[in-house]
Amino acid sequence: MTIDRGxxxxxxxxxxxxxxxxxxRFLDRHFDRLSDDQLADLDDLLRxxxxxxxxxxxxxxxxxxxxxxxxxxxxxxx
Amino acid sequence: MNVAKRTFDAxxxxxxxxGLRAALQLSEAGLKTAVLTKVFPTRSxxxxxxxxxxxxLGNSTEDNWHWHMYDTVKGxxxxxxxxxxxxxxxxxxxVVVELEHYGMPFDRTDNxxxxxxxxxxxxxxYGQAPVMRSCAAADRxxxxxxxxxYQRNVRANTQFFVEWMALDLIRDADGDVLGVTALExxxxxxxxxxxxxxxxxxxxxxxxxxxxxxAFINTGDGVGMAARAGIPLEDMxxxxxHPTGVAGxxxxxxxxxxxxxxxxxxASGERFMERYAPNLKDLASRDVVSxxxxxxxxxxxxxxxxxxxxxxxxxxxxxxNIMKRLPGIREISIQFAGVDPIKAPIPVVPTCxxxxxxxxxxxxxxxxxxxxxxPNAPVSGFYAAGECACASVHGANRLGTNSLLDLLVFGKxxxxxxxxxxxxxxxxxxxxxxxxxxxxxxxxxxxEGQTNGESVHEVGLEMRRTMQKHAGxxxxxxxxxxGVQKIAEVAERAKHTEIKDKxxxxxxxxxxxxELDNLIEVxxxxxxxxxxxxxxxxxxxxxxxxxxxxxxxxxDDANWLKHTLWYSEGxxxxxxxxxxxxxxxxxxxxxLAKRTY
Numbered sequence: 001m002t003i004d005r006g007x008x009x010x011x012x013x014x015x016x017x018x019x020x021x022x023x024x025r026f027l028d029r030h031f032d033r034l035s036d037d038q039l040a041d042l043d044d045l046l047r048x049x050x051x052x053x054x055x056x057x058x059x060x061x062x063x064x065x066x067x068x069x070x071x072x073x074x075x076x077x078x
Numbered sequence: 079m080n081v082a083k084r085t086f087d088a089x090x091x092x093x094x095x096x097g098l099r100a101a102l103q104l105s106e107a108g109l110k111t112a113v114l115t116k117v118f119p120t121r122s123x124x125x126x127x128x129x130x131x132x133x134x135l136g137n138s139t140e141d142n143w144h145w146h147m148y149d150t151v152k153g154x155x156x157x158x159x160x161x162x163x164x165x166x167x168x169x170x171x172x173v174v175v176e177l178e179h180y181g182m183p184f185d186r187t188d189n190x191x192x193x194x195x196x197x198x199x200x201x202x203x204y205g206q207a208p209v210m211r212s213c214a215a216a217d218r219x220x221x222x223x224x225x226x227x228y229q230r231n232v233r234a235n236t237q238f239f240v241e242w243m244a245l246d247l248i249r250d251a252d253g254d255v256l257g258v259t260a261l262e263x264x265x266x267x268x269x270x271x272x273x274x275x276x277x278x279x280x281x282x283x284x285x286x287x288x289x290x291x292x293a294f295i296n297t298g299d300g301v302g303m304a305a306r307a308g309i310p311l312e313d314m315x316x317x318x319x320h321p322t323g324v325a326g327x328x329x330x331x332x333x334x335x336x337x338x339x340x341x342x343x344x345a346s347g348e349r350f351m352e353r354y355a356p357n358l359k360d361l362a363s364r365d366v367v368s369x370x371x372x373x374x375x376x377x378x379x380x381x382x383x384x385x386x387x388x389x390x391x392x393x394x395x396x397x398x399n400i401m402k403r404l405p406g407i408r409e410i411s412i413q414f415a416g417v418d419p420i421k422a423p424i425p426v427v428p429t430c431x432x433x434x435x436x437x438x439x440x441x442x443x444x445x446x447x448x449x450x451x452x453p454n455a456p457v458s459g460f461y462a463a464g465e466c467a468c469a470s471v472h473g474a475n476r477l478g479t480n481s482l483l484d485l486l487v488f489g490k491x492x493x494x495x496x497x498x499x500x501x502x503x504x505x506x507x508x509x510x511x512x513x514x515x516x517x518x519x520x521x522x523x524x525x526e527g528q529t530n531g532e533s534v535h536e537v538g539l540e541m542r543r544t545m546q547k548h549a550g551x552x553x554x555x556x557x558x559x560x561g562v563q564k565i566a567e568v569a570e571r572a573k574h575t576e577i578k579d580k581x582x583x584x585x586x587x588x589x590x591x592x593e594l595d596n597l598i599e600v601x602x603x604x605x606x607x608x609x610x611x612x613x614x615x616x617x618x619x620x621x622x623x624x625x626x627x628x629x630x631x632x633x634d635d636a637n638w639l640k641h642t643l644w645y646s647e648g649x650x651x652x653x654x655x656x657x658x659x660x661x662x663x664x665x666x667x668x669x670l671a672k673r674t675y
Binding site for chain 1: 218
């Protein structure tokens with residue numbers, strides 16, 4: 001099943017401003033170049049709670065899923 | 079164009095705390111209820127509320143609703159309606175205990191009761207001493223609340239329309255509300271949601287400001303829809319600001335940083351708070367600090383190429399201390415300001431946080447407008463709750479932890495009123511006018527056909543910059559007057575926005591253009607209302623309305639103890655009295671007094 005890029009882009013809108021800012025930067029820099037596999041990883045990560053994603057991005061929480069690690073690294077880029 | 083129609087007993091727009099609480103009331107009473115939401119319910123901005131929810135349970139210290147009511151009226155600088163405030167404070171225990179029964183994981187005392195912590199502005203015995211009134215789930219209160227309410231709604235069979243954006247309110251020739259039009263993002267199709275009752279719970283509109291703590295979804299959709307449909311907006315000049323948001327980003331830097339020794343500096347490196355508050359300096363209260371920062375920026379002593387912020391300096395603290403005591407702040411600064419505060423100061427600016435005004439309602443959650451001499455005549459079929467609504471319990475300034483209480487109490491109350499009106503047969507499914515979807519279809523068609531138009535991003539940026547400069551935390555008559563003109567020009571430009579991507583499916587550019595239409599209404603309302611109010615009250619502080627013996631804190635009760643009503647059509651203002659009379663005889667009115675802490 002193909003993942004709709006537009007849907008994933010919209011789902012980068014989050015409940016916390018911190019994440020909106022991080023994802024806005026990510027969307028500008030990386031989103032259009034993501035492979036289908038990377039897009040699937042991002043789609044999976046986006047199912048997490050906002051505080052969990054923010055914790056992984058700010059380093060206060062370890063990233064436990066192997067498949068999220070690449071996305072978290074891209075999101076962490078200052 | 080053929081528009082699909084769906085029919086429900088009730089449609090709720092927004093699935094944050096207020097929308098979910100209202101939905102629960104309806105679904106559990108057996109009403110066929112639809113909830114429209116732009117994002118998945120548990121990703122609503124209620125998640126960001128950390129402080130807790132106020133209720134005079136008296137678990138940790140002695141407390142009662144009379145004291146809570148007094149604190150709320152005083153906090154509102156007497157602009158809050160005392161009937162609604164009495165209702166909210168009296169209902170607080172009930173809605174918190176209900177939430178506990180829904181499985182909300184509140185912090186506990188040793189004997190198993192809900193633990194309560196102190197919070198600014200809340201007191202015992204009418205301002206005598208701090209009280210422990212805030213019920214919290216660690217620092218995730220809003221998050222836990224939203225999850226508990228969502229689960230309960232799933233159980234009650236509430237029907238969610240996730241990733242749907244409501245576009246316009248549908249009113250008939252009598253002015254009655256018959257539902258909304260909405261855009262399904264996945265298909266790009268427009269539908270009509272025809273209902274006996276429509277509840278708006280769309281949250282705040284803080285994205286009108288350049289510096290805002292609000293998430294990107296907070297675009298004032300309900301407020302904008304109501305304004306376009308002819309409903310006046312109440313008290314939109316009142317916005318709560320936090321002194322230290324990261325400049326250009328808005329993310330909050332907690333007051334704790336100044337508590338640890340952080341110093342505010344202007345462009346020449348001067349510790350300017352020494353001039354404004356010689357004793358407390360950087361630890362002065364929020365409004366004093368915000369005002370000093372604004373004055374420095376307005377007088378040309380701001381930092382950066384645009385001289386539009388000041389600096390929060392902690393470079394004199396030891397790196398070990400910063401790493402140990404302020405690790406989150408260091409991360410925020412690196413992420414959002416691009417500076418490591420161990421090495422360089424953090425750029426900060428007063429930042430918009432909470433909207434006190436909104437769609438006028440009474441304590442029952444009914445939307446009310448002036449009609450035939452009654453300043454508060456209910457609009458049949460229309461209800462609102464939470465930050466988008468103005469009951470008015472926060473008046474000119476909100477107390478921390480009263481916002482989560484507001485959305486629980488008035489979400490439930492709006493739901494109860496709808497259920498009562500439904501069961502008594504008062505609510506009927508009135509026939510849809512033939513042009514029910516025309517306004518929305520015209521907006522969409524305008525966007526489709528626009529050529530040589532304005533960029534949504536550019537117009538939005540101009541709006542946010544104009545609001546920040548001309549209607550910020552500390553206000554000046556000349557800036558407000560210019561602001562009224564400027565925001566009218568921005569609103570004119572917003573009528574000609576153009577999107578390059580004309581596709582239908584998941585077209586986020588189109589959604590953002592439609593959101594801007596809502597924000598523009600809020601921005602106009604705020605600027606015009608603020609320019610007109612020639613006093614200082616609560617969060618609305620004017621340079622030309624200072625603290626005098628005649629007008630303590632610049633507040634002018636003789637002329638301005640009244641609610642503002644702004645109408646989009648004609649950009650006109652009206653006013654209505656503040657209700658200084660409580661709901662019942664259980665309590666005397668809280669008499670006017672100077673607001674000092």
